[in-house]
Amino acid sequence: MAKQHVTAVINGEETEFLCETQQTMLDVLRDVIGLTGSKEGCASGDCGACSVIVDGRLVCSCLMLGVEAEGKAITTIEGVADGETLHPVQQKFLEHAALQCGFCTPGLIVAAKALLDENPNPTETEARYWLAGNLCRCTGYDKVIRAVMDAAAVMRGEAAR
Amino acid sequence: MSSLNYAAPTTVDEAVKLLAGASGLAKVLSGGTDLLVQLRAGRLKPDLIVDTKKIPGIIGIRKGSDGGFVIGAATPGAEVEANAELNAAWPGLVEALDLIGSTQVQGRCSLAGNLCNASPAADSVPALYAAGAIAVVVGSKGRREVPVEQIPTGPGRTSLAKDEFILEFKLPPRGPRSADAYLRFIPRTEMDIAVVGCGINVTLDEKGVCTAARVALGAVSPTVIMVPEAAQILVGHTLDADTLAKLDAAAQAAAKPITDKRGTVEYRKKIAGVLARRVAAIAFDRAQGKTNGKAH
Ligand SMILES: Cc1cc2nc3c(=O)[nH]c(=O)nc-3n(C[C@H](O)[C@H](O)[C@H](O)COP(=O)(O)OP(=O)(O)OC[C@H]3O[C@@H](n4cnc5c(N)ncnc54)[C@H](O)[C@@H]3O)c2cc1C
Ligand code: FES
Numbered sequence: 436m437a438k439q440h441v442t443a444v445i446n447g448e449e450t451e452f453l454c455e456t457q458q459t460m461l462d463v464l465r466d467v468i469g470l471t472g473s474k475e476g477c478a479s480g481d482c483g484a485c486s487v488i489v490d491g492r493l494v495c496s497c498l499m500l501g502v503e504a505e506g507k508a509i510t511t512i513e514g515v516a517d518g519e520t521l522h523p524v525q526q527k528f529l530e531h532a533a534l535q536c537g538f539c540t541p542g543l544i545v546a547a548k549a550l551l552d553e554n555p556n557p558t559e560t561e562a563r564y565w566l567a568g569n570l571c572r573c574t575g576y577d578k579v580i581r582a583v584m585d586a587a588a589v590m591r592g593e594a595a596r
Numbered sequence: 597m598s599s600l601n602y603a604a605p606t607t608v609d610e611a612v613k614l615l616a617g618a619s620g621l622a623k624v625l626s627g628g629t630d631l632l633v634q635l636r637a638g639r640l641k642p643d644l645i646v647d648t649k650k651i652p653g654i655i656g657i658r659k660g661s662d663g664g665f666v667i668g669a670a671t672p673g674a675e676v677e678a679n680a681e682l683n684a685a686w687p688g689l690v691e692a693l694d695l696i697g698s699t700q701v702q703g704r705c706s707l708a709g710n711l712c713n714a715s716p717a718a719d720s721v722p723a724l725y726a727a728g729a730i731a732v733v734v735g736s737k738g739r740r741e742v743p744v745e746q747i748p749t750g751p752g753r754t755s756l757a758k759d760e761f762i763l764e765f766k767l768p769p770r771g772p773r774s775a776d777a778y779l780r781f782i783p784r785t786e787m788d789i790a791v792v793g794c795g796i797n798v799t800l801d802e803k804g805v806c807t808a809a810r811v812a813l814g815a816v817s818p819t820v821i822m823v824p825e826a827a828q829i830l831v832g833h834t835l836d837a838d839t840l841a842k843l844d845a846a847a848q849a850a851a852k853p854i855t856d857k858r859g860t861v862e863y864r865k866k867i868a869g870v871l872a873r874r875v876a877a878i879a880f881d882r883a884q885g886k887t888n889g890k891a892h
């Protein structure tokens with residue numbers, strides 16, 4: 436089959452690309468469009484390093500075909516900051532040193548942003564369950580959770596940026 | 597480079613024609629959380645993928661003419677979980693689907709995919725069986741309504757013809773004092789495959805005596821199984837110690853598990869009994885309005 440032509444809105448910009456049926460959205464982001472922020476940790480839905488938001492829902496881009504993006508709005512890690520201004524989750528990841536090697540970080544930040552978009556005031560338990568599909572082999576998760584809870588407080592206007 | 601074709605039809609007729617006309621293996625795509633893993637691993641080499649998600653009604657939840665819920669086959673877990681009315685009427689089915697995978701997997705995984713992937717350990721399937729759900733199947737010969745327990749025939753196999761797929765699931769109308777529950781046993785709290793799963797759905801009378809019951813077990817047989825012997829033990833009784841003991845024994849007797857890395861035959865049988873007791877207790881409590889919280 437000839438390559439498929441797909442039009443989607445990626446990080447707010449209308450984007451056209453060509454892909455093969457079997458290419459995943461992650462393959463398309465990294466290898467076709469050149470957005471290499473989303474990572475491939477497992478390619479089987481287990482690690483969450485490839486997390487993106489599609490029409491408001493958090494998904495693994497490794498478990499979605501590129502052709503399925505037709506007509507959809509997709510947010511990747513590259514679309515989380517507002518220009519030069521970091522998203523509160525990104526800022527707090529830096530402040531809390533919530534990363535070491537950083538491989539899991541794009542996925543965790545996208546997943547945390549999706550959580551706070553949906554639930555501005557999560558409990559720590561809710562945050563931990565929400566992020567259970569994002570594996571990190573370095574941090575032990577504690578600093579990640581501190582960063583997410585702190586970012587939530589900032590976004591609610593209860594703590595300083 | 598490759599010959600894998602993709603189509604995203606917008607009508608049932610178009611989808612059925614594509615499936616019927618496919619030269620080699622054609623696979624229906626819902627959330628892709630099983631299909632894409634199998635594609636990637638090379639375990640599956642289809643010639644055509646038919647993405648049915650653009651067909652109206654295949655995603656979404658509505659009430660049917662009989663007052664029962666109708667759930668679109670490809671509705672993602674996250675959307676099912678967010679439906680308050682469905683949660684109130686079918687807490688067991690919702691909690692079972694909600695157990696699948698992570699938040700990311702919930703963004704895509706569907707009842708139809710879980711049922712048609714036909715894993716014996718599929719979490720939403722015992723709850724679907726216990727609910728008495730009906731699959732609305734469409735194909736070249738038209739539309740037929742099939743009890744969900746007639747769909748899986750073995751690990752990874754279903755009774756659907758090449759040109760058939762599931763459009764939606766119908767749940768029976770909910771009367772008073774009726775509730776369901778699902779529990780699985782896993783060694784951790786998230787992201788694991790059931791060692792045993794159990795779904796139970798009951799209706800009680802004013803005195804708390806069971807008038808109707810359905811019991812299903814997962815991961816103890818090549819497919820999820822109905823256990824009518826266990827359901828019969830509940831009917832006509834309250835959940836007293838004697839009934840619980842008999843239910844436990846019936847669940848253990850029905851379980852025909854294998855020994856694998858998740859557990860031995862003896863262990864799984866024992867767990868099947870324990871889960872049956874616990875799930876029955878939750879379903880009875882819910883039916884009497886004692887709890888409406890989640891079992892997890
Ligand atoms: C990280 C991870 C964790 C998981 N955890 C669990 C878990 O805890 N419990 C569990 O039970 N499962 C789990 N799964 C497996 C999977 O998520 C579920 O089985 C899910 O419900 C599949 O739904 P889907 O819509 O993604 O199916 P798809 O992958 O789209 O399809 C699965 C199969 O069903 C067929 N199919 C799909 N839709 C239809 C239809 N409408 N009519 C006919 N056939 C159809 C497809 O052709 C395919 O063979 C997990 C998967 C991953 C990746
Ligand atoms: S790469 Fe997608 S979940 Fe690991």
Ligand code: FES
Pocket residue numbers: 533534535536537538539540570571572573574
């Ligand atoms: S920082 Fe290394 S995997 Fe998370």
